[in-house]
Amino acid sequence: MSTAQTVELETVAIRFAGDSGDGMQLTGTQFTQTSALLGNDVATFPDFPAEIRAPAGSLAGVSGFQLNFSSQQIYTHGDAPDVLVAMNPAALRVNIGDLKPDGILIANTHAFTDKNLERAGFESNPLEDGSLQMFRVFPLDITSMTLEAISGSGLNQRAAVRCKNFLALGLVYWMYNRPLEHTIAWIEKKFRAKAPDVADANLAALKAGYHYGETAEIFTHSYVVPKARLEPGRYRGINGNEALGLGLLAAAELSGLELFLGSYPITPASDLLHFLAAQKHLGAKTFQAEDEIAAVCAAIGAAYAGGLAVTSTSGPGVALKAEAIGLAVMTELPLIVCDIQRGGPSTGLPTKTEQADLLQVLYGRNGECPVPVVAAATPGDCFFVAIEAARIALRHMLPVVILSDGYLANGAEPWKIPDMSQIPRIEKDFHTEAEGFQPYARDEDLGRPWAVPGTPGLEHRLGGLEKEHLTGNVSYDPANHQFMTELRAAKVARVAQHIPPTEVFGPESGDVLVVAWGGTFGAVRSAVEHLQGKGRSVAHVHLRHLNPLPADLGDILGRFERVMVPELNMGQLAMVLRARYLIPVESVCKVQGKPFKEAELIRALSAELEHAR
Amino acid sequence: MTRYPNLPPTDASALSTKDFKTDQDVRWCPGCGDYSILAQVQRTLPTLGIPKEDFVFISGIGCSSRFPYYMNTYGMHTIHGRAPALASGIQCLRPNLNTWVITGDGDSLSIGTNHLMHALRRNVNLKIILFNNRIYGLTKGQYSPTSEVGKKTKSTPYGSLDHPFNPIAVALGAEASFVARSIDVDARHLQAMIKRAAAHEGTALIEVFQNCNIFNDGAFAFISDRRERPKTSLVLEHGKPMRFGPKKEQGIAVGRDMRPKVVDVAEHGEENLLVHDEGNPTIAYLLSQLAHPDFPTPVGVFRSIDRPVYDRMLQAQVDDARQRKPGRSVQDLIESAHVWDVR
Numbered sequence: 001m002s003t004a005q006t007v008e009l010e011t012v013a014i015r016f017a018g019d020s021g022d023g024m025q026l027t028g029t030q031f032t033q034t035s036a037l038l039g040n041d042v043a044t045f046p047d048f049p050a051e052i053r054a055p056a057g058s059l060a061g062v063s064g065f066q067l068n069f070s071s072q073q074i075y076t077h078g079d080a081p082d083v084l085v086a087m088n089p090a091a092l093r094v095n096i097g098d099l100k101p102d103g104i105l106i107a108n109t110h111a112f113t114d115k116n117l118e119r120a121g122f123e124s125n126p127l128e129d130g131s132l133q134m135f136r137v138f139p140l141d142i143t144s145m146t147l148e149a150i151s152g153s154g155l156n157q158r159a160a161v162r163c164k165n166f167l168a169l170g171l172v173y174w175m176y177n178r179p180l181e182h183t184i185a186w187i188e189k190k191f192r193a194k195a196p197d198v199a200d201a202n203l204a205a206l207k208a209g210y211h212y213g214e215t216a217e218i219f220t221h222s223y224v225v226p227k228a229r230l231e232p233g234r235y236r237g238i239n240g241n242e243a244l245g246l247g248l249l250a251a252a253e254l255s256g257l258e259l260f261l262g263s264y265p266i267t268p269a270s271d272l273l274h275f276l277a278a279q280k281h282l283g284a285k286t287f288q289a290e291d292e293i294a295a296v297c298a299a300i301g302a303a304y305a306g307g308l309a310v311t312s313t314s315g316p317g318v319a320l321k322a323e324a325i326g327l328a329v330m331t332e333l334p335l336i337v338c339d340i341q342r343g344g345p346s347t348g349l350p351t352k353t354e355q356a357d358l359l360q361v362l363y364g365r366n367g368e369c370p371v372p373v374v375a376a377a378t379p380g381d382c383f384f385v386a387i388e389a390a391r392i393a394l395r396h397m398l399p400v401v402i403l404s405d406g407y408l409a410n411g412a413e414p415w416k417i418p419d420m421s422q423i424p425r426i427e428k429d430f431h432t433e434a435e436g437f438q439p440y441a442r443d444e445d446l447g448r449p450w451a452v453p454g455t456p457g458l459e460h461r462l463g464g465l466e467k468e469h470l471t472g473n474v475s476y477d478p479a480n481h482q483f484m485t486e487l488r489a490a491k492v493a494r495v496a497q498h499i500p501p502t503e504v505f506g507p508e509s510g511d512v513l514v515v516a517w518g519g520t521f522g523a524v525r526s527a528v529e530h531l532q533g534k535g536r537s538v539a540h541v542h543l544r545h546l547n548p549l550p551a552d553l554g555d556i557l558g559r560f561e562r563v564m565v566p567e568l569n570m571g572q573l574a575m576v577l578r579a580r581y582l583i584p585v586e587s588v589c590k591v592q593g594k595p596f597k598e599a600e601l602i603r604a605l606s607a608e609l610e611h612a613r
Numbered sequence: 614m615t616r617y618p619n620l621p622p623t624d625a626s627a628l629s630t631k632d633f634k635t636d637q638d639v640r641w642c643p644g645c646g647d648y649s650i651l652a653q654v655q656r657t658l659p660t661l662g663i664p665k666e667d668f669v670f671i672s673g674i675g676c677s678s679r680f681p682y683y684m685n686t687y688g689m690h691t692i693h694g695r696a697p698a699l700a701s702g703i704q705c706l707r708p709n710l711n712t713w714v715i716t717g718d719g720d721s722l723s724i725g726t727n728h729l730m731h732a733l734r735r736n737v738n739l740k741i742i743l744f745n746n747r748i749y750g751l752t753k754g755q756y757s758p759t760s761e762v763g764k765k766t767k768s769t770p771y772g773s774l775d776h777p778f779n780p781i782a783v784a785l786g787a788e789a790s791f792v793a794r795s796i797d798v799d800a801r802h803l804q805a806m807i808k809r810a811a812a813h814e815g816t817a818l819i820e821v822f823q824n825c826n827i828f829n830d831g832a833f834a835f836i837s838d839r840r841e842r843p844k845t846s847l848v849l850e851h852g853k854p855m856r857f858g859p860k861k862e863q864g865i866a867v868g869r870d871m872r873p874k875v876v877d878v879a880e881h882g883e884e885n886l887l888v889h890d891e892g893n894p895t896i897a898y899l900l901s902q903l904a905h906p907d908f909p910t911p912v913g914v915f916r917s918i919d920r921p922v923y924d925r926m927l928q929a930q931v932d933d934a935r936q937r938k939p940g941r942s943v944q945d946l947i948e949s950a951h952v953w954d955v956r
Binding site: 033036037039182230231232233234235236237238246249250253258260262279280281282283284285287289290291293294295297298299300301302303304305306307309323324326327331417418419420421430432452453454455456457458459460461462463464465473474 | 617618620621622623635637664665666667668669671674681682684685686687688689690691692695698699700701702703704705706707709710727728730731927930931933934935937938941942943944946947948950951952953954955956
């Protein structure tokens with residue numbers, strides 16, 4: 001039996017890092033699921049390169065997965081890992097700067113060859129040259145241990161070496177007193193039928209890692225992180241793209257409409273296409289178009305035909321879809337545009353997160369072309385934002401943009417399963433009455449009737465040319481253009497009447513108000529909570545509706561001495577708030593392809609609080 | 614489950630040409646070939662036995678693309694080049710609709726070639742009428758992707774340099790299941806082609822030679838002139854030997870070198886002429902290369918084959934998946950993941 005002492009911890013962050021092909025995403029996901037099942041609160045941050053398989057051992061090929069698990073409610077994946085598992089020198093080099101002082105480093109010595117050290121830019125072996133003194137370093141030949149553990153499995157050398165991530169996982173499971181059951185079940189389900197030898201080898205590696213921790217006596221401590229006090233209920237794990245897909249399906253069910261997704265593969269939005277393509281049994285029709293423009297145009301066609309029409313993409317795709325989104329504005333058809341943002345401009349940082357499409361989706365089209373914009377705060381929130389977007393699109397008959405980002409899309413969290421029967425239905429009826437039908441008549445929300453092909457007596461023409469009020473006929477009348485331009489703006493403004501009162505986290509008035517949006521929620525909430533705990537006068541408003549802004553936002557902004565807006569861009573919401581409310585706004589910007597760290601925001605906020613005195 | 618208006622269809626047998634006319638003034642230039650095409654469509658639709666409310670006309674941008682405004686059906690005048698994509702979305706959601714795409718040579722062979730080719734390869738149930746006038750009309754007279762080399766226009770004062778697209782060859786290259794050609798002024802032939810296209814399951818493309826009397830007048834004079842047409846055109850008929858001329862005295866034969874040649878029927882023998890076969894891709898391509906003045910220009914159906922129809926297959930996938938997992942809800946899907954209870 002192990003002689004290691006067991007220590008209780010509140011929160012631990014672990015980062016698994018290796019080559020793109022080393023299975024680090026899988027390893028991290030398994031640890032996440034096991035911890036969630038154990039009752040911890042969990043948040044994850046998968047961070048992988050755009051290259052599918054960059055050269056082995058290269059810095060470009062390093063793939064990482066960080067997860068934070070806790071006995072408390074947590075909002076982020078953790079600023080700095082307590083544990084780094086580095087499968088090669090490149091993974092060490094890329095990630096060691098983030099490891100906490102006195103943090104645990106587990107390094108696979110087998111990969112620390114002269115060649116790999118050189119590839120990673122090391123002049124000497126950091127495991128031997130004393131440069132890692134500030135960490136607790138555990139150099140282990142994980143590869144050889146794996147080969148030994150599964151000898152006789154019949155796998156060839158190459159396949160055998162690939163099991164090493166399970167050995168590392170088993171070891172970390174032992175360190176944190178996690179049970180193996182979930183991962184054993186996963187391996188059985190994944191491999192048993194297809195490749196029983198691979199199943200056996202992975203199981204052997206997993207158990208060998210666990211037993212090594214138990215018996216090797218090189219670890220003086222093991223740790224427990226007790227259950228978190230989560231809100232009672234039924235939970236599952238979810239990432240942002242899954243939640244978005246489920247939300248769109250839910251919106252289709254709540255409205256009784258057929259879901260149609262026109263999409264073109266693009267990182268980090270493709271998983272939404274994959275997810276919905278697999279849900280045909282729920283009636284979802286997906287169309288992988290020839291390009292981004294065809295994808296949105298097919299969706300507009302489906303909207304005209306009476307579907308719940310969606311197109312999904314990332315920033316570059318939104319740019320290509322701009323003209324077609326304008327067509328949906330002009331024809332006043334309900335359309336949902338999902339922008340899973342990534343680093344830009346141009347191809348930018350495809351696999352990294354950023355929030356720099358806000359101004360693009362607000363203003364990036366020809367003419368006066370306003371659309372409502374909503375943004376998700378957490379992976380699970382994507383579900384509710386999708387329903388909200390559908391509600392707006394159908395109520396007001398217009399395209400709505402959903403902003404998510406790479407961090408939300410791939411990040412996972414435990415998610416309290418919603419009860420569909422408790423979510424209000426989305427009421428939008430097709431127009432069927434031929435008597436007095438006018439395609440551009442208005443209801444109280446300024447929506448126009450949705451008359452779909454196949455309805456006798458309602459034959460009518462739409463198009464991108466300016467429409468005459470009520471009749472929808474082509475019109476070049478100057479006064480009509482002014483009227484219709486104002487009407488399209490009023491439609492968007494009308495959305496604000498349905499936005500619930502803005503929630504202020506913290507005091508209703510005070511020194512500093514932090515206004516944020518999108519995937520920065522976790523880091524901002526953590527930083528604000530931290531400073532509130534120190535008695536500082538700071539509050540947090542997290543905006544779901546970015547256009548129109550909530551009607552009460554101006555009042556709330558006015559109750560604080562200073563307003564700070566942290567964003568993963570160069571100050572886009574800050575610019576909107578300054579223009580709209582004519583107030584000074586302090587902008588905190590980060591464009592490194594990475595989410596905010598709690599510590600960065602605490603620093604920025606503390607400085608802002610100093611100014612407030 | 615879906616809530617499409619569940620109203621009984623109207624009586625298709627009672628339809629007439631006037632039912633398809635709108636109250637909008639037709640604003641093409643007087644003498645434009647588009648008038649004839651509009652008239653032939655409006656004459657043909659009532660004969661198809663399809664309720665009026667099931668027709669949808671989708672266009673892009675250009676002179677021809679004003680077409681939907683003049684059709685008293687459902688329709689949309691969309692954005693440049695994108696009509697096939699938008700129409701595909703309509704047809705994929707509602708395979709029982711009857712969606713037509715109206716486009717021009719600039720719209721579908723320049724800015725929108727991509728979408729045209731992909732609609733054709735997928736074989737979405739769309740009927741595409743491509744108005745080919747070999748010029749940009751709405752932007753006032755620049756050369757188009759079907760203009761002949763050396764064309765002098767406002768944007769090519771020294772003559773155009775680019776080799777033109779052959780719409781029929783482009784469609785065949787995309788393995789379209791139905792490809793035909795007609796002429797704006799040949800009302801009877803054009804009606805026949807519209808009928809054939811309407812009856813085809815899958816994407817049907819009709820190229821119509823259309824005269825722009827303002828910017829490219831007479832581009833098709835060689836074939837639109839009623840007296841010249843027997844000499845300059847080859848009317849394709851499935852299963853028939855290829856003959857043309859005022860007295861059908863000439864024919865098309867293929868030599869041992871696989872090259873087509875014009876032959877005298879009396880001399881060569883009708884049994885030695887090439888016989889048209891709408892299912893033979895080699896013949897379709899060979900025909901696509903025949904053009905005035907070296908050959909008669911073929912009109913009619915180049916190719917018509919049965920191929921699975923995309924929107925029908927998509928619907929079948931959905932229906933099949935539903936049958937395999939009946940009665941599932943979104944709640945079921947949410948809970949199909951690994952779940953756990955927190956007490």
